[in-house]
Amino acid sequence: MKQIVPSLWFGDNNCEEAINYYVSVFPNSEILSMDKYPDESIDEHFKGMSGKIINAEFTLNEQKYIALDGGPYFHFNEAISMTIECENQEEIDYYWNKLSHVIESEQCGWAKDKFGMSWQIVPYNMSALMKTEAQIQAMMKMKKIIIEELENA
Numbered sequence: 001m002k003q004i005v006p007s008l009w010f011g012d013n014n015c016e017e018a019i020n021y022y023v024s025v026f027p028n029s030e031i032l033s034m035d036k037y038p039d040e041s042i043d044e045h046f047k048g049m050s051g052k053i054i055n056a057e058f059t060l061n062e063q064k065y066i067a068l069d070g071g072p073y074f075h076f077n078e079a080i081s082m083t084i085e086c087e088n089q090e091e092i093d094y095y096w097n098k099l100s101h102v103i104e105s106e107q108c109g110w111a112k113d114k115f116g117m118s119w120q121i122v123p124y125n126m127s128a129l130m131k132t133e134a135q136i137q138a139m140m141k142m143k144k145i146i147i148e149e150l151e152n153a
Contacts (some may be wrong), residue, residue, distance in 0.1 A: 006063075006082075009070040010115065015053040018115040019067060022060055025098045032057040037069075081110065081118035085126075089147050095121045096144045106143035123147050 010018055016034065023029040034056045037049040052069035059065070086092045099119050100111035109122045122145055123129060129150040130136055138153035139145065 003064065006065050008065060008067040009074050010067060011070060011072050011075040013052050013069045013071070014115060015056060015067050015069040019056055019058050023058060026060040028062045029060045030058065032059065076116040076118065078118045081120050083120040083122065085122060085124040087124060092121055092123065092145055092147070095119070100144070108139055108142060109145040121145065
């Protein structure tokens with residue numbers, strides 16, 4: 001097996017916008033290919049999808065992804081999330097500011113972006129920062145993770 005590649009179904013037909021946004025946020029990222037649905041007059045199965053993404057391949061920080069505009073049948077939920085292991089508070093702040101767009105979804109380092117994708121934005125050494133009851137209690141009160149507060153708990 002070469003690798004496991006996450007596949008993302010965008011239910012609001014905003015796949016191209018999302019890919020362009022993600023590639024602008026993460027370093028070492030690029031769009032590899034972007035194929036669009038054909039003219040809907042070719043096949044009734046493509047009704048309303050002309051010009052939307054039928055298949056795209058892109059990388060985020062050198063991790064490959066596949067994505068498509070799949071129509072309104074399925075949407076992202078918190079059962080799947082992407083974890084960003086950050087080197088320091090500056091990185092946490094950067095990704096939090098770029099990706100957190102749904103305030104009511106913020107909790108314990110979890111954020112939801114404007115496309116509905118859930119992200120866990122955490123320090124790379126999160127498990128080392130969760131060794132005591134006080135650290136766990138401090139984390140449970142946080143929205144965005146503050147490393148210094150966990151270290152001092």
